[in-house]
Amino acid sequence: MDGVSAAGAWLIAALVLGIAELAAPGIFLVFLAIAAAVTGLAVFALPDLPVPAQLAAFAIWSAVTVLIGKRWYRDYPVEGGDPMLNDRSARLVGQVVVVETALVGGRGRVLVGDGSWPARGEDAAVGTRVKVSAVVNGEVVVDPL
Numbered sequence: 001m002d003g004v005s006a007a008g009a010w011l012i013a014a015l016v017l018g019i020a021e022l023a024a025p026g027i028f029l030v031f032l033a034i035a036a037a038v039t040g041l042a043v044f045a046l047p048d049l050p051v052p053a054q055l056a057a058f059a060i061w062s063a064v065t066v067l068i069g070k071r072w073y074r075d076y077p078v079e080g081g082d083p084m085l086n087d088r089s090a091r092l093v094g095q096v097v098v099v100e101t102a103l104v105g106g107r108g109r110v111l112v113g114d115g116s117w118p119a120r121g122e123d124a125a126v127g128t129r130v131k132v133s134a135v136v137n138g139e140v141v142v143d144p145l
Contacts, residue, residue, distance in 0.1 A: 002047065004044065004047065006043045006047075006049075006051075006054065007040045007041070007043040007044035007047070008040070009040075010036050010037070010039045010040030010043055010054070010058075011036070011037060011040040011041075013036040013040075014033045014034070014036035014037035014040060015033075017029045017030075017032050017033035017036055018030065018033040021033060027069070027073070028066075030069075031062065031065035031066045031068075031069045032062055032065070034061070034065045035058055035061035035062040035064070035065050036058060038057075038061045039054060039057045039058040039061055042054075042057055089135035089138075090135070092112060092117075092132045092135055092140060093132055093133065093134060093135065094131065094132065095112065095131070095132050096129050096130070096131050096132075096145065097110040097111055097112050097117075097119075097129070097130060097131075097132055097140070097142065098110060098111045098127060098128070098129055098130075099111075099119070099124045099125065099126055099127060099128045099129075099130060099142075100116050100126065101126065102123075102124065102125055102126050103119060103120070103121055103122065103123050103124040103130075103142070104123055105123070106120050106121065106122070106123070107119070107120050108120075108124070110130065110132075110140060110142060112132075112140065117138075117139070117140050118138070118139045118140070119139065119140045119141070119142050120139055120140075120141055120142070121133075121141055121142035121143060121144075122142075122143070122144055124142075124144065128144075129145055130142035130143060130144055130145060131143050131144075131145055
């Protein structure tokens with residue numbers, strides 16, 4: 001394989017890796033795509049570079065780009081849109097809910113959305129609106145409005 005076709009193969013590999021990153025995002029293949037592109041440019045500049053040297057260059061550039069990427073994401077973390085996205089209990093705090101089963105002796109049930117949750121708080125009659133102040137061990141703690 002001559003230098004130009006080897007360089008083209010590396011650049012095609014970079015393109016394929018870049019497309020794979022878009023298809024299955026994981027913030028990893030992009031670094032390998034960059035390494036393949038740099039290797040392709042190196043092979044284009046040095047057309048007589050033997051295949052073992054090309055593979056070594058790709059391995060080295062892969063390690064370098066992954067380390068740079070790791071440091072980048074450590075120094076500039078990606079902020080999520082909703083920090084409580086997967087924490088249903090935390091999302092309940094502050095909601096106004098309706099007492100389903102009267103709170104007697106500090107215990108009862110409340111309607112949260114389309115579900116029923118065990119609750120504790122001041123005594124309240126069925127239909128009373130209360131506010132969720134915490135969730136402890138799967139039980140909502142409610143306060144009067």
